[in-house]
Amino acid sequence: MSKILVTGGLGYIGSHTVVELQNSGYEVVIIDNLSNSSLEVIKGITNITNKKPLFEKLELRNKLEVESFFKKYQDISGIIHFAASKAVGESVENPLLYYENNLNTLIYLLQECKKNEINNFIFSSSCTVYGEPDSLPINESAPVKKATSPYGNTKQISEEIIQDTCSVTNLKSIALRYFNPIGAHDSTEIGELPLGVPQNLIPFITQTAVGLREELSVFGDDYSTPDGSCIRDYIHVVDLAKAHVVAMQRLLGNEGDSNFEVFNIGTGRGSSVLEVVKAFEKVTEQKLNYKIVDRRAGDVISVYADTKKANEVLGWKSEKSMEDSLLSSWRWEQKIRNLK
Numbered sequence: 001m002s003k004i005l006v007t008g009g010l011g012y013i014g015s016h017t018v019v020e021l022q023n024s025g026y027e028v029v030i031i032d033n034l035s036n037s038s039l040e041v042i043k044g045i046t047n048i049t050n051k052k053p054l055f056e057k058l059e060l061r062n063k064l065e066v067e068s069f070f071k072k073y074q075d076i077s078g079i080i081h082f083a084a085s086k087a088v089g090e091s092v093e094n095p096l097l098y099y100e101n102n103l104n105t106l107i108y109l110l111q112e113c114k115k116n117e118i119n120n121f122i123f124s125s126s127c128t129v130y131g132e133p134d135s136l137p138i139n140e141s142a143p144v145k146k147a148t149s150p151y152g153n154t155k156q157i158s159e160e161i162i163q164d165t166c167s168v169t170n171l172k173s174i175a176l177r178y179f180n181p182i183g184a185h186d187s188t189e190i191g192e193l194p195l196g197v198p199q200n201l202i203p204f205i206t207q208t209a210v211g212l213r214e215e216l217s218v219f220g221d222d223y224s225t226p227d228g229s230c231i232r233d234y235i236h237v238v239d240l241a242k243a244h245v246v247a248m249q250r251l252l253g254n255e256g257d258s259n260f261e262v263f264n265i266g267t268g269r270g271s272s273v274l275e276v277v278k279a280f281e282k283v284t285e286q287k288l289n290y291k292i293v294d295r296r297a298g299d300v301i302s303v304y305a306d307t308k309k310a311n312e313v314l315g316w317k318s319e320k321s322m323e324d325s326l327l328s329s330w331r332w333e334q335k336i337r338n339l340k
């Protein structure tokens, strides 16, 4: 049984991935600094899988802490690196924090990979590396465009750091470029726990529906899309989590075509903000308060994935529908507000 280190394993995507790894027979050790997560998540994971993952509270920005972690755990076969800051607006306000959090931590981990001969590394990347696409759906050979935020830049630079490392060490890595993850585990044991006012669409919708926010602002209805609102590829977080398991199997089985590979992880379907609002109203059978406001600075108009490479090479495909995803987000929101 291989032991996998999951950094940021108590976070939104991390926790769902830990569940899928444990369900597939892997032993998992989580490290997390609890900056945007809670110890309660360990209970949720344990309830779903009947197995408590190993956990170390650790600050990845502290090189000495990282070194002592790897002295303690000498049997790690692979790493899935989620731990990072992810708020686009905050990264514009505080770029140095983002470069420190997202790049130093990666460098310390890769140094330990080299030292300890841990050669299998999965990185959480983002469709943000494509910027505004020239054509849709977007595939992995589309150019990486100048990032519009320090957050986006950390994803681009991280991919480069990993690729450069792969070319001179034994490291093999897969960068998964996520589209927009939404939804929660069907058990409602784990889900997204945004701090403060949510910046992302779905938690803002569910918090509005539950009465925590007065109304949703739809950022623009005058874009060059069929209904004027922006289009994204919303993928259920459990489907996304499963992609990490197949990617890890590919690395551990030495099946890669090269030492550094990238895959789009999305559904291949684009949905507009207004379509999401309508779908949410339909599955929850209630009206959502919303108003159209100005465009949000930095938003791309439309982006959705060409998933052919992930489908054919990884043998992975998203399975859940938009309705499944929204319903699970809604159930989760009701549960954490003690309404259900």
Ligand code: UD1
Residues within 6 Å of the ligand: 086, 087, 088, 126, 127, 128, 152, 180, 199, 200, 201, 202, 204, 216, 217, 218, 219, 220, 230, 231, 232, 273, 296, 299, 300
């Ligand atoms: C952004 C980043 C993505 C990052 C993600 C996580 C870009 C291009 N994308 O995704 O890389 O991983 O954040 O934080 O930088 N919307 C509203 N009202 C709201 C909130 C959102 O209308 O209150 C709209 C947005 O304008 C957008 C869509 O909903 O069209 C999705 O927004 P959001 O959930 O914030 O994700 P992205 O901006 O696509």
